[in-house]
Amino acid sequence: MNSPSVVELDGPWRHEMLHTRGIRLHAATLGRANDPLIVCIHGSIGGWFDYKDVLEPLAAAGHHVAAVDLRGYGMSDKPPVDAGQDMRTLIGDITGLIQALGHDSATLIGNDTGAALAWCVACERPERVDAVVSVSGAHPVDLRRAIAARPWDFGWLLLRTVVFRLPLPIVRVLVKNPRIGLDTKLNTLTQGPAEEANQHLREQAMAIDHSLRGTVWNHRLLTAPIPRAGLDAKAQAPVLFVHASQRLWWPVIRRARRRAESLVTAYIPKTKNLPHIENPEKFARTVTLWLGRYRRNNN
Numbered sequence: 001m002n003s004p005s006v007v008e009l010d011g012p013w014r015h016e017m018l019h020t021r022g023i024r025l026h027a028a029t030l031g032r033a034n035d036p037l038i039v040c041i042h043g044s045i046g047g048w049f050d051y052k053d054v055l056e057p058l059a060a061a062g063h064h065v066a067a068v069d070l071r072g073y074g075m076s077d078k079p080p081v082d083a084g085q086d087m088r089t090l091i092g093d094i095t096g097l098i099q100a101l102g103h104d105s106a107t108l109i110g111n112d113t114g115a116a117l118a119w120c121v122a123c124e125r126p127e128r129v130d131a132v133v134s135v136s137g138a139h140p141v142d143l144r145r146a147i148a149a150r151p152w153d154f155g156w157l158l159l160r161t162v163v164f165r166l167p168l169p170i171v172r173v174l175v176k177n178p179r180i181g182l183d184t185k186l187n188t189l190t191q192g193p194a195e196e197a198n199q200h201l202r203e204q205a206m207a208i209d210h211s212l213r214g215t216v217w218n219h220r221l222l223t224a225p226i227p228r229a230g231l232d233a234k235a236q237a238p239v240l241f242v243h244a245s246q247r248l249w250w251p252v253i254r255r256a257r258r259r260a261e262s263l264v265t266a267y268i269p270k271t272k273n274l275p276h277i278e279n280p281e282k283f284a285r286t287v288t289l290w291l292g293r294y295r296r297n298n299n
Contacts, residue, residue: 001209004075007047007201013055013067015075020096021089026075027066027097028052031059036130037103039094040067040276043112043137044160044219045183047074047205050111050198053280054287061288066101068094070114072214074205080213087140087224091121095128104128107291111135111276113221116143119259120226122235129237131294133287134256136187136244136273137222141231142255144223146248153248156186157222164219171216180206187273198277238262240290242283244272264290 004026008015013028027039028048038058040051051067058065069076071093094117098106107130110118115137122129123139138146147154147161163174184199185191205211239260243249245267257263268275268282275283 002204002207004208006204006208007049007069007074009049009052009201011052011055013052016066017075018097018100020100021092023071023077023079023093025071025077025093025097025100026069027101028055029064029066029101030055031062031064033064033102035059035062035064037098037101037106038063038065039098039101039106039108040065041094041108041110041114041117042068042070042073043110043114044164044215044222045180045202045206046111046114047201049074049201049205050274051109051276053194054276054284057281057284058288061284063107063288064101064103066097068097070117070214070218072218073211074208078210078214086217087117087120087221087226088124090117090221091124094118094121095125098128105130107131107133109133109135109276109287110137111274112137113218116140116221116224119235119239120230122237122239123230123233123259126236129235131237131291132235132239132260133242133290134239135242135276136249138252138256139235139259140222140224141226142252142259146252146255147223150248150251153251160219161223164216168213168216172212184274188278189270189272190278194277195274198274232259235260238294239264240287241265242275242286243267246272266290 048067108118115134119139271278
């Protein structure tokens with residue numbers, strides 16, 4: 001097993017341990033504390049380091065940026081997992097993190113299950129969310145409905161959903177580092193030095209003691225059950241939906257438009273489902289320009 005220090009990478013950022021809801025969450029932060037906050041939320045295979053190359057350009061554009069390790073990941077606490085570690089728990093973690101960073105609200109950038117979490121925070125705690133950048137992810141209800149309508153388009157997502165709902169001892173046998181490589185290949189167009197370095201970090205992070213159990217529960221957030229009262233809740237914050245050039249995202253986006261008061265789509269050329277890793281400069285520029293346009297139009 002690895003020590004959490006394997007993901008304590010050096011850089012211009014600051015590593016902070018933030019107390020919220022009785023646990024400590026790690027975040028790499030950069031930028032002035034009085035600038036608007038952006039919180040970057042990783043997916044089920046990943047960590048704060050997925051966003052390490054977008055921290056500087058986002059901070060340079062006038063943002064206080066925090067890339068978080070969710071509970072069970074990286075340098076964050078890894079409490080024993082039980083039925084309480086669900087979407088509602090993580091919504092509380094993110095809203096608590098925003099306040100621990102000294103802000104009342106934030107723009108949330110989320111990929112994969114991180115996007116599902118960002119959507120749910122925006123729908124349930126609108127006062128804490130200024131905007132959402134959803135990267136190849138969706139509200140769990142919308143993704144579940146899209147899969148039910150066209151299951152043949154979602155083979156990999158369906159496989160993940162099934163595998164990570166199996167008992168932990170079985171998942172422990174099935175999920176090993178080669179599967180991380182497969183996930184990287186399926187979600188990127190190129191496998192250059194940046195993608196290889198990120199895959200290595202993901203493998204190191206997955207080998208941190210007690211990380212697998214958190215990862216198993218996090219995968220389940222992709223199509224997590226939502227209380228009936230929140231099934232059709234709408235996101236009041238504006239949404240930028242960054243997607244790959246894949247047919248499967250179009251029906252998901254149609255559902256997302258009905259869930260958001262305002263939604264704009266974007267595609268980062270020569271990337272797939274991890275544009276913040278494949279082309280971090282273009283990704284950061286796309287986010288910054290969109291936020292700037294929205295703020296100007298609402299002033």
